[in-house]
Amino acid sequence: MKLRLIRRDSASRLAMFAAPVLALVLTCLASLVLFAALGKDAGAALHALLLKPFLSWYSFSEVLLKMAPLLLIAQGLAIGFRANVFNIGAEGQFIVGALCASALPVYFPDGDFPMMLPAMIAFGALGGMVYALIAAALRTRFGASEILVTLMMALIAVQILNYLLLGPWKDPRGFNFPQTVMFPDNAMLPILFDGTRTNISLIFALLASVFAYLMMQHHFRGYQLRTAGLAPRAALYAGFSAPKMVWLGLGLGGLAAGIAGASEVAGPLGQLQRSVTSGYGYAAIIVAYVGGLNPLGIIASSFLISVIYIGGDSATVSAGLPVAAVEVFQGLLLFFYLMTFTLIRYRIEFDRKVPA
Amino acid sequence: MSGLEFLLAGTLAASLPLLLAALGEMVVEKTGLLNLGLEGMMAIGAAIAFICVFHTGSHVLGFAAAALISTAVAMLFAILVIGVKANEVASGLAIGVLGLGLSALFGKSYESRTISGLPKIDIPVLSDIPLIGPTLLTQDIVVWLAVLGTIALWWVLNRTKLGLIIAAVGENADAARSIGYPVVLIRLCAVAFGGAMCGLAGAYASTVYTPLWADGMIAGRGWIALALVVFGTWQTGRVAFGALLFGILSLGELTAQAMGVGLPSQVLSSLPYLVTILMLVVISRRRSGLV
Numbered sequence: 098m099k100l101r102l103i104r105r106d107s108a109s110r111l112a113m114f115a116a117p118v119l120a121l122v123l124t125c126l127a128s129l130v131l132f133a134a135l136g137k138d139a140g141a142a143l144h145a146l147l148l149k150p151f152l153s154w155y156s157f158s159e160v161l162l163k164m165a166p167l168l169l170i171a172q173g174l175a176i177g178f179r180a181n182v183f184n185i186g187a188e189g190q191f192i193v194g195a196l197c198a199s200a201l202p203v204y205f206p207d208g209d210f211p212m213m214l215p216a217m218i219a220f221g222a223l224g225g226m227v228y229a230l231i232a233a234a235l236r237t238r239f240g241a242s243e244i245l246v247t248l249m250m251a252l253i254a255v256q257i258l259n260y261l262l263l264g265p266w267k268d269p270r271g272f273n274f275p276q277t278v279m280f281p282d283n284a285m286l287p288i289l290f291d292g293t294r295t296n297i298s299l300i301f302a303l304l305a306s307v308f309a310y311l312m313m314q315h316h317f318r319g320y321q322l323r324t325a326g327l328a329p330r331a332a333l334y335a336g337f338s339a340p341k342m343v344w345l346g347l348g349l350g351g352l353a354a355g356i357a358g359a360s361e362v363a364g365p366l367g368q369l370q371r372s373v374t375s376g377y378g379y380a381a382i383i384v385a386y387v388g389g390l391n392p393l394g395i396i397a398s399s400f401l402i403s404v405i406y407i408g409g410d411s412a413t414v415s416a417g418l419p420v421a422a423v424e425v426f427q428g429l430l431l432f433f434y435l436m437t438f439t440l441i442r443y444r445i446e447f448d449r450k451v452p453a
Numbered sequence: 454m455s456g457l458e459f460l461l462a463g464t465l466a467a468s469l470p471l472l473l474a475a476l477g478e479m480v481v482e483k484t485g486l487l488n489l490g491l492e493g494m495m496a497i498g499a500a501i502a503f504i505c506v507f508h509t510g511s512h513v514l515g516f517a518a519a520a521l522i523s524t525a526v527a528m529l530f531a532i533l534v535i536g537v538k539a540n541e542v543a544s545g546l547a548i549g550v551l552g553l554g555l556s557a558l559f560g561k562s563y564e565s566r567t568i569s570g571l572p573k574i575d576i577p578v579l580s581d582i583p584l585i586g587p588t589l590l591t592q593d594i595v596v597w598l599a600v601l602g603t604i605a606l607w608w609v610l611n612r613t614k615l616g617l618i619i620a621a622v623g624e625n626a627d628a629a630r631s632i633g634y635p636v637v638l639i640r641l642c643a644v645a646f647g648g649a650m651c652g653l654a655g656a657y658a659s660t661v662y663t664p665l666w667a668d669g670m671i672a673g674r675g676w677i678a679l680a681l682v683v684f685g686t687w688q689t690g691r692v693a694f695g696a697l698l699f700g701i702l703s704l705g706e707l708t709a710q711a712m713g714v715g716l717p718s719q720v721l722s723s724l725p726y727l728v729t730i731l732m733l734v735v736i737s738r739r740r741s742g743l744v
Contacts, residue, residue, distance in 0.1 A: 102538065135558065183542050185489070235730070240737040244487070244542060245683060249726040252676055256719040264717065379546065386543045421557030421668065428493075428551025432529060435539035435547060443538070 102443040112441040117387060117398070120433035127429050128422075138416050145412035146426065150404045156411070158293035160403045162365060165295075166191070166357035168302035168399035170381035172309040173353025175390040177346030179313065180322040181329065183244045184232070188378025189251030190225040190351040192258050194358025197224030199277060199369040201284065203266050208281030217284060218359050225355015226348050228254070233347040237340040243347065255374055262371060276370035286364045298360035302399075305353055310392035322346065354378060383431045389438075402427065460704055461588035465596050466662050468700025470495065470654040470671075472599060474678035475685070475692050476606055477650025482682055483610070484643040485623040488530055489545030492675025493552020494648055498523040498655030500560035503666040506568050512660060516595075519656035520649040526552050527648025531641055549675075557668045570664040571595065595657055607689040619643065651675070680729035686736055699725045 125143060132139040150156045170187050177184045184190075198221035201210055210216065232250060235241040262275035271278070286296040313319035325332040325342045333339065357377065362369050384402050388395030409423035474491050481488050498519035506515035526548050533544035571593040579590045610616040621629040622639045630636045658674065659666050677699055684699075685692030705721055 131558075185542065185546070235734055239734045241730070241733040242737070244489075245680070245733055246730055248489075248676065249680060249730050252673065252726045253723045256723040260717050260719040263719075379550070382543070382546055383550070386540075419557055419561045419668075421554045421561070424550050424554030425558055426554075428547055428549075428554055431543065431547035432533065432551060435533050435544055436537055438539065439537040 101446050102439065103446045104443055105441075113389065116437040116441055117389065117394070117434060119437045120387070120430060121401070123433040123437075124426060124429040127433070128426055131425065132416075132418065132422070137418055142412050142416035142418050142422065145415045145418075146405055146408035146422070148408075149411040149415070150407040155293060156407055158290055158295045160400070160407045161289075161295045161299055162293070163403035163406050164399050165298040165302045165364075166361055166377045167381050167384050167402055168396060169298070169305050169357040169360075170350075170354045170377060171384035171388065171395045171399055172302070172305045172392060173350040174381055175385040175388070175392070175395055176309060176313065176319075176322060177350045178326070178385060179390050180325040180342045180346045182343050182346030182350075184229060184247050184347055184350040185244050185382065186229075186232070186247030186249075186251035186254075186378070187350060187354040187381055188374065188376065189247065189254035190229045190354035191358040191361070191378045192251075192254040192374060193228040194221035194225035194355030195362045195369060195373045196254075196258060196261065196358075197221050197355070198359030199266070199280075199362050202280040203277050203369070206278050206281065208283045213281075213283045214286065214363065217363055218356060221355045221359025222352050223355065225358060226352040229347045229351025229354070230344065233344045236343050236347075243343070247347075251378065258369075258371070258374065262369065266369065268368075274370075277368050279368050280363065284363055285367060286360060294365050296360070296364045298357070298364055301356060301360065303396075305356075306392050306396055309395075313392060318345070354381075380427060383427050387430055387434045402430075458584070458588050460701060461585060462591070463704050464697060464700050465589070465592055467704050468696040469596060469599055470658045470662065470674050471678050471681055471699055472603065472693060472696035473654035473657065474651045474675060475681035475696060476603065476689065477647035477654075478678060479682045479685070479687055479689070479692055480606075480610075480619065480643050480650075481647035483619050483623045483687060484640045485626055486534060486640060486644065487541055487545065488527070488548075488644065488647055489542060489679065490526070490530060490547075490549035490552060490675075491651055491678050492671055492673070493549035493554075493556070494523040494526050494651035495552075495655035495658070495675045495678075496556035496671045497526055497552040497559075498652030499659035499671060500556035500563075500655075500666055502652075502656030503568065503659040503664075504559065504563055506660045506664075507563060507566055510568075512571055515660050516653055516656045519652035521652070523552075523652025523655065524645050524648040526555075527644050527651070530648075531644045535637055535640055535644070560666045560668065563666045564668065566666070568660060568664045570661045593661060595661055603689060603693050610689060651678075654678070677725050680725055683736070684725075684729050684732050686732070 129139045129143060132142045150160050170191065174184055174187055198217040200220065201213060201217050228250060229247065232243045232246040235246050236243045262277070266277045268276055268278045286298055289295045289297055289299060313323065321332065321337045322342055322345065324335065325337060325339065361373055366373060380402060384399045385395060388398035405423055405426050409420060412418040412422060413420055474495055478488060478491055501522045502515040502519035505518040506512055530544050530548045533539040533547070534541045573591045573593055575591060580586045582590065610619065618634050619639060622634060622636050626636050655671065659670060681692055681695045681699060684695040702721055702724055
């Protein structure tokens with residue numbers, strides 16, 4: 098008897114919903130065991146991670162604040178992933194977006210620039226996109242793997258950020274901290290709900306989700322992208338331009354990450370500082386996958402990951418867990434999702450060994 | 454100690470974590486897989502090695518425990534990629550994040566504790582050579598073992614049947630399978646080897662190079678090792694050379710800062726990544742026959 102994985106002709110509907118739920122349950126169980134093994138109060142930890150964020154309006158609004166960049170970046174990335182274009186360096190495009198947006202308030206600290214905020218968002222979007230398109234150019238022109246190029250570019254972006262913050266862009270009155278001046282009021286995103294930090298970048302992210310849904314599920318371009326990912330040769334025979342898919346996948350991913358970066362400095366940060374590299378770009382990859390690379394699924398997964406971020410903060414207080422518990426949870430979630438995802442694509446079949 | 458002596462004495466040790474992790478990943482990639490989780494595997498290895506040395510005082514146990522735990526994490530990658538045929542990019546990132554998180558979780562209560570490193574060995578005659586004797590040629594035991602191990606790996610990959618089988622699996626898995634080579638087993642062993650090497654690399658970083666544990670201490674060395682494999686075009690000798698080069702660069706940052714060189718240190722820090730992109734362009738261009 099031998100166990101074989103047989104690829105399904107079409108994804109099982111039930112499995113598509115069951116896989117992420119099952120992954121979440123398994124992740125909770127695994128973390129319970131892990132936290133208990135470390136001598137922590139596992140029940141309190143899980144309570145803090147998954148429930149605390151819902152227990153007050155403020156912490157819930159913080160979830161929505163976190164959700165905006167994750168959702169935005171993940172929607173952009175998923176478009177590329179579905180076309181087998183692996184943009185791993187969204188973190189870099191996010192940073193460059195933040196840098197480009199910050200240039201305006203840094204050089205016009207009094208805010209005397211027409212259309213300050215829209216210009217910043219546009220700069221950020223453009224910066225993120227151009228940064229990602231470098232990888233598209235190298236891939237289509239020379240065949241260089243976009244996985245490695247985007248990753249290297251992300252690491253370079255961190256160095257550019259450090260250089261600017263320690264050198265030319267350092268706030269002269271900032272007590273030598275590596276950060277820029279505080280942005281003027283007209284460089285800040287409007288707040289969505291009074292008394293919270295949730296800003297209109299959440300609207301950007303939701304609009305991006307609608308756009309991604311319409312394009313991927315209902316537009317010919319989305320069909321081309323999906324075909325390029327699922328059946329590259331079929332896409333080639335159909336005459337879909339492969340380089341165009343690479344440009345589109347990376348360009349949209351960079352654009353979304355750039356807007357998210359701009360929103361981060363014009364939102365909760367209010368200045369450019371080192372903590373802009375908080376790993377949203379990498380977490381968004383997890384969000385995209387756990388959401389099944391589906392625009393609707395990604396809305397749910399970005400919400401879940403944001404809950405865990407905010408819950409993780411409170412778990413440090415109430416259950417004595419280090420912040421790293423959030424990473425462990427994210428890692429486990431993606432691991433179990435990729436495991437259970439097999440249920441969608443394959444069915445298990447036992448077959449007798451055929452003598453060769 | 455002059456700048457040159459500092460570089461001579463420190464380069465090998467600074468290069469070692471990069472070298473070990475990159476050689477492991479090189480073997481993984483030679484079998485046709487790509488594991489992006491180096492950073493995480495190195496981190497968990499570093500944390501476990503430190504904890505083990507702290508409690509037992511034995512570096513041998515520390516290195517063994519690190520190799521073991523990182524292999525275990527690598528096996529999670531194998532389950533996903535080889536077992537259930539999941540996307541390898543996502544799988545690598547999953548175990549990378551998991552490894553980083555676990556390292557911080559386990560290491561938390563060991564921050565700011567200290568252990569002793571390993572002594573530098575004086576080799577008679579060699580250490581009497583002027584300039585390079587007391588610097589370049591006075592290293593700890595792990596450095597010498599790594600030099601021997603690198604030569605052994607080169608020999609296995611280039612001079613033995615096993616090396617040919619590994620290459621065959623990577624070049625054309627279907628063909629290798631039809632000849633009767635155990636493709637799955639070879640890949641499984643390669644992933645395990647890659648994990649073990651990352652564990653050793655992490656162990657060296659946390660118990661010998663800088664004998665302390667701090668969250669985030671791997672500090673991107675996993676990503677540099679990943680770059681190194683490309684830089685070295687999947688050849689043992691070139692990867693080793695690249696490791697030295699990247700090691701000098703990382704020390705160069707410190708020396709440049711100490712000497713107050715005008716060049717911003719960030720330029721030096723970016724060099725490995727820039728060079729890797731350049732390398733990637735050159736080799737991909739050659740391979741895809743665009744020239």
